[in-house]
Amino acid sequence: MRSLHHCPAPAKLNLFLHVTGRRADGYHLLQSVFQLIDRADTLHFDLRDDEQIVRTNDVPGVPEEQDLIVRALRLLQAEYARRHGGLPPGIEVRVEKILPMGGGLGGGSSDAATALMAANHLWQAGLAQQELMILALPLGADIPFFLFGETAFAEGIGEALQAVRGPDCWYVVLEPGVSVPTPAIFSAPDLTRDTEPVIIADFSSSYAESGSRIGFGKNDLQDVAERLFPPVREAVEWLGSYGDARMTGSGACVFCAFSSERDADLVLARVPGKWKAWKAHSLGSHPMKSLLQNQAVME
Numbered sequence: 001m002r003s004l005h006h007c008p009a010p011a012k013l014n015l016f017l018h019v020t021g022r023r024a025d026g027y028h029l030l031q032s033v034f035q036l037i038d039r040a041d042t043l044h045f046d047l048r049d050d051e052q053i054v055r056t057n058d059v060p061g062v063p064e065e066q067d068l069i070v071r072a073l074r075l076l077q078a079e080y081a082r083r084h085g086g087l088p089p090g091i092e093v094r095v096e097k098i099l100p101m102g103g104g105l106g107g108g109s110s111d112a113a114t115a116l117m118a119a120n121h122l123w124q125a126g127l128a129q130q131e132l133m134i135l136a137l138p139l140g141a142d143i144p145f146f147l148f149g150e151t152a153f154a155e156g157i158g159e160a161l162q163a164v165r166g167p168d169c170w171y172v173v174l175e176p177g178v179s180v181p182t183p184a185i186f187s188a189p190d191l192t193r194d195t196e197p198v199i200i201a202d203f204s205s206s207y208a209e210s211g212s213r214i215g216f217g218k219n220d221l222q223d224v225a226e227r228l229f230p231p232v233r234e235a236v237e238w239l240g241s242y243g244d245a246r247m248t249g250s251g252a253c254v255f256c257a258f259s260s261e262r263d264a265d266l267v268l269a270r271v272p273g274k275w276k277a278w279k280a281h282s283l284g285s286h287p288m289k290s291l292l293q294n295q296a297v298m299e
């Protein structure tokens with residue numbers, strides 16, 4: 001097979017995000033539940049006759065050489081050469097981006113994970129999921145989660161993952177119109193860095209009791225983001241009048257859970273015109289898993 005088109009790279013929400021400490025290298029120790037949702041960038045891959053990795057469309061603000069998709073594919077290409085001796089064919093990739101950058105939705109990381117899954121398949125490189133996760137971690141702390149591909153309780157810097165059952169619900173997501181750089185949040189002196197560790201059962205029992213209505217824990221990055229980026233605070237305050245609204249990741253997007261699509265639609269209809277807003281449903285597993293399984297059956 002020489003092509004894989006219409007490959008989804010779904011967004012994630014951090015249902016809660018606690019900072020429990022800091023490693024010697026400055027990276028922060030986190031606890032979080034990562035939830036996949038059905039809003040996604042779309043990637044298209046074609047093998048080339050040479051060995052180049054090429055992105056064929058422009059992505060404003062992301063030069064080709066810095067694109068996580070291109071960097072991830074080059075990393076896997078080099079790993080392939082180590083294992084099989086000789087480079088695999090190059091790849092042309094086109095990305096249709098709808099996920100905002102610096103939105104806390106993990107768009108860049110998800111694009112990279114989808115590219116790794118697609119190339120592992122196209123090249124028949126043979127890396128196991130865990131091997132791809134280890135390969136990709138240096139590119140971004142969120143990429144292992146997208147490769148894991150299920151709702152996950154995450155620890156460490158996001159690489160220690162356990163599957164967990166998440167709420168089956170609808171989310172309204174507001175894009176406050178600012179891009180939040182992750183390092184700016186983690187380097188803030190007033191960031192909470194000492195939240196008491198929780199255990200996975202605390203999350204599971206809290207959501208079993210309240211359904212999706214009241215989120216577990218909090219997002220420790222939110223206070224700093226609201227202070228540095230006032231539009232984030234405004235979005236949390238507005239959506240907060242409809243439920244337990246909170247920020248995802250290091251921001252800027254803000255979300256709130258609803259048990260029915262109709263409830264989500266009612267809130268969406270009232271969102272002030274200055275914000276982009278949309279609804280999304282929780283996803284139990286990464287859509288690339290079924291896409292690649294179907295592909296394998298057809299081949």
Ligand SMILES: C[C@@](CO)(OP(=O)(O)O)[C@H](O)COP(=O)(O)OP(=O)(O)OC[C@H]1O[C@@H](n2ccc(N)nc2=O)[C@H](O)[C@@H]1O
Pocket residue numbers: 014026027028029030103104105106109139140141142143156157158182183186248249250251
């Ligand atoms: C905090 C999260 C939660 O999902 O935020 P979002 O980026 O999704 O908003 C992520 O783990 C972010 O992961 P990612 O966006 O891949 O961050 P990276 O590129 O690895 O790190 C950017 C910078 O943030 C800081 N950083 C990041 C992660 C972490 N656990 N501790 C840190 O201190 C480091 O200074 C690092 O150089």
Ligand SMILES: Nc1ncnc2c1ncn2[C@@H]1O[C@H](COP(=O)(O)OP(=O)(O)O)[C@@H](O)[C@H]1O
Pocket residue numbers: 061062066067068069099100101102103104105106107108109111112180182249250251252
């Ligand atoms: N394919 C990509 N899509 C989005 N951002 C990318 C990509 N490749 C590299 N980046 C860089 O990663 C940064 C974070 O983007 P993104 O992952 O979308 O946000 P967040 O980590 O807040 O969820 C961007 O500002 C951009 O500089």
